[in-house]
Amino acid sequence: MEAMTPEEARLASLIVEVLNLEDIKPEDIGPTQPLFDGGLGLDSIDALEIAVAVAQTYGVHLKAEDEATRAVFRDLRSLAGYISEHPAAPA
């Protein structure tokens, strides 16, 4: 399993907590494991929950309107990276 950065670990914990992923521990989420479509198998409801949790925790407002912004959601690494690069910007 690839090593997680502290930011990725923090985000993994947030995701597991917010989505009530009972059988999964944060450290079990591979940083480059796809979050949706196989991989962790999250769905659109989860995506919404994650977006809200990220907004509340980091003050970062995710968007999904175009492909580029949807790519941010590919895996933990891309999502954590986006959050680090876009600190608390107004939506």
Add this chain to the structure above:
Amino acid sequence: MPGVLTGKAIQSFVPVTNTTPDKLPLIPRHLDGVIAWRGSHAVTAAEFLGDVQACAARLPDAGFACNACEDQYLFMVGFCAVIMRGQTNLLPVNHRPGTLRNTLTDFPDCYLLHEGTLDGDLVASLNRESVDIKFASGDAQPGKLMPQISVDQVAAVVFTSGSTGDAVSLTKTWYSLVEGARINAAVLADTGKSIAAGVSTVPPWHMYGLEWSVMVPLCTDISVYAGNSFFPADVKNALAALPGPRWLITTPLHLRALQRAELEYPDVSLLMSATSPLQAETAQRAEQQFGGALLEVYGCSEAGSVATRRPTLDSQWAFINGFTALTSSFPVKLGAVHLTEAVELSDVLEFDRDGGFQIIGRSEDLIKIGGKRASLQHLTNQLLSIEGVQDGAFFVKDEDAESGAARLAAFVVWKGRTVDALRVELADRIDPVFMPRPLRQVDELPREPTGKLPRARLLDLLQKSDQAQGHE
């Protein structure tokens, strides 16, 4: 112009007069008005018609098109282009590989219509003609000649879960969709809020999104946001791009997400919520937050929207004008002029003296997760169909949780492999929102001698299993 419906002046609706009585226009509205907003750019209905005609010219000959477009505007262009060609839109519940594969298998005379965002390998593996609508649209000239569509043409097949467990396909004639839009335009007019433009957070390929975010703009002067509005930030941007008075077509799940995201949203005159029950508190906060009125809508894929209520004023529902209850005890049967047969509602309704009603509960087998309908028996059957599974059962874990966020759980008796391997097999067969949390392996299910598996016993087993695993 005869046959044009306006959201504002439905009282002056003129019965459609056409060149022949058995046809209806493809776009029964004022063509010089705005039908969609691409960011802050207004797209007139005439331009839309041009896009539709350009797209239609490039579609192959076939009986059916699996419309897998996801952008609101592109979906509408494809939807109308397919109809213009005399073909039928297939609208599967989702665009997952398994679902698309199954749909195309069931409909051999069908091509795939998409917007170029599906995985290239997937499209190739489907081994069917596919059309990228973005290339099909090409150079559109604002069209002049309005296509006339046979009232009996099957414009769309909508899919949903049936009470027997298998997927159900529902045919929608052009007449039923246009008449449904007329009925819905009257609902909007009755709110007393004149609406200019709306944003939808729901998929246009589900009945709720199809009737409100697609058919209403096609048949009235109301326009719709062209992109996809899913996350709170998207919804805020979409609303900001629209002229007021604004309309939000959404669900309880989204309303709560919008509240929790704590953004400042533009005013919305009319908030519309459907697909799962709305808590009174969410309704109150939404009205305060957006400065508008919240109209809750109740319906089903078979009949479309059939009843409304203002939850901040009254918990009672009233049937929409045009729908009549033919029976008052479960199952309630509804009739309407544009429905070819009476529709049975799967909820238990309790009527009051004046014909209004409360919704008491659902049939035990048909559940809704995230606004999507499924049969617990069907899901259980999917689990049981996996090789190596000896027994299993899906059940609703959190009955009291706000319905949109409730999840399913499942037990499985399965020896030898890991639950992860089982999860992968299951994911290939069912929609992600129905994936059980948790999926717990047990030695045997607590069946009664008759084989029945009461929910109480499943919840009890879950509690014991949680304790054994060291949860809570």
